[in-house]
Amino acid sequence: MNQRQIWLTLATLALFAAVPPLTVVFDQPFYMDVVARIMILAIAAVSLDLILGYGGMVSFGHAAYMGVGAYAVGILSYYGIDNGFLQIPLAMGASALIGLIFGAMSLRTSGVYFIMITLAFAQMLYFLAVSLEEFGGDDGMSAMRSEFAGLLDLNDPLQFYYLIFVCLALILLFLHRLVLSRFGMVIRASRGNERRMQALGFPTYRYKLAAFTIAATLCGLSGALFANLNEFVSPDAMQWTHSGEIMIMVIMGGMGTLIGPVLGAAAFLLLEENLPEWMELIMTNAGEHWAIVMGPILIAIVLFGRGGIHALFARRGGGSHG
Amino acid sequence: MRCLPEEGAAVMVEPALQIKGLCKSFGSLIATDDLHLDIAEGEIHAIIGPNGAGKTTLIAQLSGELRPDRGRVSFAGQDITALSMPARAGLGLARSFQITSIFGDFSALDNVALAVQAHAGHSFRFWRPASEDNALYDPARHVLERIGLGERAEETAANLSHGEQRQLEIAMALATDPSVMLLDEPMAGMGRDESANMVDILCGLKGQLTIVLIEHDMDAVFALADRITVLVYGRAIATGRPEDIRANEAVRAAYLGTGDA
Amino acid sequence: MDPLLLLEQAFNGLQFGVMLFLIAAGLTLVFGIMDLVNLAHGALVMIGAYLATTLVAWTDSFILGMILALPATFAVGALVEIVALRTLYRRDHLDQVLATFGLILFFNEVVRIIWGPISLYSGLPDYLSGHVEIIPGAPYPVFRLLIIAVGLAVAAVIYFIVAHTRLGMLIRAGASNNEMVGALGVNIKTLFTFVFALGAVFAGLAGMMLGPLTSVEPGMGEPLLILAFVVIIIGGIGSIRGAFIAAIIVGMSDTMGRVLLPVLLRAFVSDAAADTAGPALASMLIYILMAAILVVRPRGLFPARTG
Numbered sequence: 001m002n003q004r005q006i007w008l009t010l011a012t013l014a015l016f017a018a019v020p021p022l023t024v025v026f027d028q029p030f031y032m033d034v035v036a037r038i039m040i041l042a043i044a045a046v047s048l049d050l051i052l053g054y055g056g057m058v059s060f061g062h063a064a065y066m067g068v069g070a071y072a073v074g075i076l077s078y079y080g081i082d083n084g085f086l087q088i089p090l091a092m093g094a095s096a097l098i099g100l101i102f103g104a105m106s107l108r109t110s111g112v113y114f115i116m117i118t119l120a121f122a123q124m125l126y127f128l129a130v131s132l133e134e135f136g137g138d139d140g141m142s143a144m145r146s147e148f149a150g151l152l153d154l155n156d157p158l159q160f161y162y163l164i165f166v167c168l169a170l171i172l173l174f175l176h177r178l179v180l181s182r183f184g185m186v187i188r189a190s191r192g193n194e195r196r197m198q199a200l201g202f203p204t205y206r207y208k209l210a211a212f213t214i215a216a217t218l219c220g221l222s223g224a225l226f227a228n229l230n231e232f233v234s235p236d237a238m239q240w241t242h243s244g245e246i247m248i249m250v251i252m253g254g255m256g257t258l259i260g261p262v263l264g265a266a267a268f269l270l271l272e273e274n275l276p277e278w279m280e281l282i283m284t285n286a287g288e289h290w291a292i293v294m295g296p297i298l299i300a301i302v303l304f305g306r307g308g309i310h311a312l313f314a315r316r317g318g319g320s321h322g
Numbered sequence: 323m324r325c326l327p328e329e330g331a332a333v334m335v336e337p338a339l340q341i342k343g344l345c346k347s348f349g350s351l352i353a354t355d356d357l358h359l360d361i362a363e364g365e366i367h368a369i370i371g372p373n374g375a376g377k378t379t380l381i382a383q384l385s386g387e388l389r390p391d392r393g394r395v396s397f398a399g400q401d402i403t404a405l406s407m408p409a410r411a412g413l414g415l416a417r418s419f420q421i422t423s424i425f426g427d428f429s430a431l432d433n434v435a436l437a438v439q440a441h442a443g444h445s446f447r448f449w450r451p452a453s454e455d456n457a458l459y460d461p462a463r464h465v466l467e468r469i470g471l472g473e474r475a476e477e478t479a480a481n482l483s484h485g486e487q488r489q490l491e492i493a494m495a496l497a498t499d500p501s502v503m504l505l506d507e508p509m510a511g512m513g514r515d516e517s518a519n520m521v522d523i524l525c526g527l528k529g530q531l532t533i534v535l536i537e538h539d540m541d542a543v544f545a546l547a548d549r550i551t552v553l554v555y556g557r558a559i560a561t562g563r564p565e566d567i568r569a570n571e572a573v574r575a576a577y578l579g580t581g582d583a
Numbered sequence: 584m585d586p587l588l589l590l591e592q593a594f595n596g597l598q599f600g601v602m603l604f605l606i607a608a609g610l611t612l613v614f615g616i617m618d619l620v621n622l623a624h625g626a627l628v629m630i631g632a633y634l635a636t637t638l639v640a641w642t643d644s645f646i647l648g649m650i651l652a653l654p655a656t657f658a659v660g661a662l663v664e665i666v667a668l669r670t671l672y673r674r675d676h677l678d679q680v681l682a683t684f685g686l687i688l689f690f691n692e693v694v695r696i697i698w699g700p701i702s703l704y705s706g707l708p709d710y711l712s713g714h715v716e717i718i719p720g721a722p723y724p725v726f727r728l729l730i731i732a733v734g735l736a737v738a739a740v741i742y743f744i745v746a747h748t749r750l751g752m753l754i755r756a757g758a759s760n761n762e763m764v765g766a767l768g769v770n771i772k773t774l775f776t777f778v779f780a781l782g783a784v785f786a787g788l789a790g791m792m793l794g795p796l797t798s799v800e801p802g803m804g805e806p807l808l809i810l811a812f813v814v815i816i817i818g819g820i821g822s823i824r825g826a827f828i829a830a831i832i833v834g835m836s837d838t839m840g841r842v843l844l845p846v847l848l849r850a851f852v853s854d855a856a857a858d859t860a861g862p863a864l865a866s867m868l869i870y871i872l873m874a875a876i877l878v879v880r881p882r883g884l885f886p887a888r889t890g
Contacts, residue, residue, distance in 0.1 A: 058676055105874050105877060109877065111676065112620055113816060113881070113882070113883075115620060115676060116620075116813075116815065117816060120809060120813050120870055120873060121874075123809045124867050124871075128866060128867055130866070131863045131866045132859075132863055133859070133862075177448070177449050180452060180453065181449055181450055181451060181452055182439055182445040182446075182447040182450075182452045182455065182458075183445050183447055183448050184448075185435075185436055185445070188428075189436055192425045192426065192427065193423050193424075193425065195387070195423070196419065196423040196424075198406070198407040198408050199417050199419070200411060200440040200498055201412045201498055202408055203408040207445065210446065240805070244680075244681075244684045247680070248684070291692040292689055292693065292696070294688055295685040295688035295689030295690075295692065296689060298681060298685030299681075299682045299685040299689075301681075302674070302678045302682040
């Protein structure tokens with residue numbers, strides 16, 4: 001990671017840190033919620049980027065782990081366990097376990113098979129959630145905010161906001177170290193040429209599986225925070241379209257970089273938030289059809305925008321690809 | 323130019339690599355046909371043959387990329403037929419690729435350090451930057467010096483010239499500290515000067531480890547090899563010293579006479 | 584358990600299976616030949632359904648509307664291939680996934696604008712809405728039988744095309760070796776457009792026949808798309824035979840699983856637990872099946888592509 005990327009990351013984090021006071025100054029309290037959402041999805045996106053951008057594993061089922069994390073919180077809360085010190089580790093542990101199992105199966109394959117299998121496994125969890133009437137089935141279930149007795153009160157928006165912020169910052173730091181470590185070298189090199197890595201003596205399967213599991217674990221944390229933010233959990237969190245959206249955030253921001261997915265999450269959510277309004281300006285009632293613009297935007301990004309938003313800032317595009 | 327064998331290198335002890343009754347076919351195409359071959363320790367053993375003779379398929383079976391249909395491969399007395407590619411590499415059986423297989427995004431030094439890392443044991447270390455790890459980068463620098471790329475260590479691998487990339491390919495194989503190296507056409511696509519340079523480099527390795535060399539450049543083969551095996555349609559039609567091979571009628575008829583040399 | 588009910592469910596499973604085959608056939612051919620991951624294949628199911636519903640209403644004839652919808656879907660398929668997908672063949676799978684994901688958003692919205700966001704229900708003509716007694720005492724809907732018949736007929740046609748025609752030879756050559764087709768001097772662009780549009784027709788046909796069974800609505804093809812993926816994974820990419828067998832397996836086990844699993848579970852656990860776990864397990868059944876097959880055969884039952 002070059003110097004420029006580190007500065008860009010720090011600048012973005014500084015901006016996030018400054019959002020709560022800024023919303024007070026500009027009297028836009030709504031935006032604190034938006035940025036909290038952005039940061040939660042940024043955690044999911046950056047965890048996907050570890051395997052997608054750095055590891056070259058095109059996983060199309062990443063929302064599943066967000067769903068597992070969210071449901072872990074929801075189900076524990078349903079049984080009256082609101083202790084966050086228990087909920088968060090259990091949510092991450094459950095995601096890690098599911099990630100390990102799905103990864104172990106999916107990584108036996110590659111290419112198109114891998115894409116479809118990760119998608120299919122995620123869909124399996126989606127249907128499982130839909131079929132569990134006890135936990136609300138299709139309609140989902142409400143979840144109480146986690147309690148961190150004496151330490152944090154998540155019902156205070158400010159404290160909750162900064163909890164999410166700290167989580168994101170720590171994960172970025174962790175992944176920054178990870179991609180440069182021995183382990184990170186193996187993962188990045190395996191993306192380039194797995195056969196070569198095996199010839200050098202690396203049993204690549206187990207390193208890829210470890211990376212896959214780490215990504216699932218971090219995404220589980222994102223899901224646990226998501227459940228807390230919404231005070232609600234539903235199968236929609238695991239919908240395959242949601243997996244697609246997380247992937248789009250990574251690509252939009254610039255894959256193979258850490259700050260890229262964060263910027264991508266911001267761009268995606270702000271676009272989703274504002275595109276309908278902008279379209280209303282052009283034509284009345286056009287706003288509800290925002291997807292007709294979003295679709296072609298995506299296609300344009302794929303065809304012309306390699307490197308993503310991140311490449312606008314960094315002279316040497318980070319997500320070198322191919 | 324002739325790269326002379328080390329004194330006493332011809333003394334056979336245990337073969338470094340032993341191939342017994344190896345067979346591999348793809349549908350009706352027989353790529354390896356009941357091949358028996360002993361590679362002596364410390365020798366450079368060239369395998370030549372016309373295109374489609376099954377040379378690369380053989381390397382793939384020796385390195386563990388392909389499973390043979392029948393037969394066995396032994397490495398220093400140990401049966402390795404069932405071992406995976408990484409497991410064989412771990413034992414000290416390295417290979418290079420016909421098509422340059424380096425990590426283009428990384429520097430030359432990173433490429434070699436990665437190879438050192440493969441040899442240095444597990445890579446489940448998540449926190450400390452690999453680039454600050456002298457246990458990886460000191461040996462890597464040493465290997466690059468040895469192969470003549472010391473000056474180019476910091477260059478991004480993709481920016482190296484073709485000849486340098488081929489050198490890097492060898493350096494990576496060498497950095498895993500192998501006892502046997504399988505080199506798949508190390509001179510592929512090289513000019514005359516680059517080839518000569520590569521011959522020098524390989525000659526410098528002679529006696530330090532065993533090399534199985536597949537090569538189309540006959541000048542290089544005859545300059546380097548202690549022994550040569552001629553492969554035609556997956557079958558070894560002759561094995562012997564370079565001068566014997568040159569004189570062998572069957573080889574002339576099947577191969578050298580075709581003008582491929 | 585009532586054996587007649589089981590028989591009925593077996594027919595339902597078969598009907599679901601041939602429906603999945605129609606969708607998976609085009610998908611697997613496009614994968615096999617063009618090496619393209621097309622998420623928007625589900626959108627073609629939807630478009631077929633909408634076109635059929637509209638044309639049936641226009642012509643006031645169920646049969647005529649259906650028949651006219653086929654070339655219309657073919658045209659849409661060809662147009663999509665020429666305008667959007669053609670540029671994606673040389674891209675990597677990730678690009679293809681994202682771009683076709685964008686196409687889905689686009690198509691769903693187009694459909695919403697043209698036909699409105701509300702589900703359409705297309706009725707059946709009288710002669711198709713009755714029941715026949717296949718076995719005395721077991722009446723079965725005529726339309727579902729028709730679906731099975733059409734599905735099997737199309738499967739036979741596809742099999743004939745792939746196994747016995749020049750086009751099929753090119754398709755088989757393409758599935759195992761892309762360069763070879765080029766070497767044969769065939770106009771690849773036309774071949775690709777044709778194959779894609781053909782796949783679109785099959786998918787559209789599935790949508791047309793699905794319409795009267797459920798409802799026609801935006802996004803209706805997407806759940807089916809993922810099931811078609813499962814079919815292809817099990818069957819092996821590029822293999823029509825694999826797609827057919829896997830489609831029947833998936834259709835049958837999904838349908839039968841939903842009926843039988845809760846009953847089977849009751850034999851082992853309490854009724855209440857069986858009622859909870861039964862549907863949950865049934866919804867996961869085909870995915871578990873897929874995982875099990877992958878453990879044994881990572882490239883599916885009939886891998887068309889080697890190496």
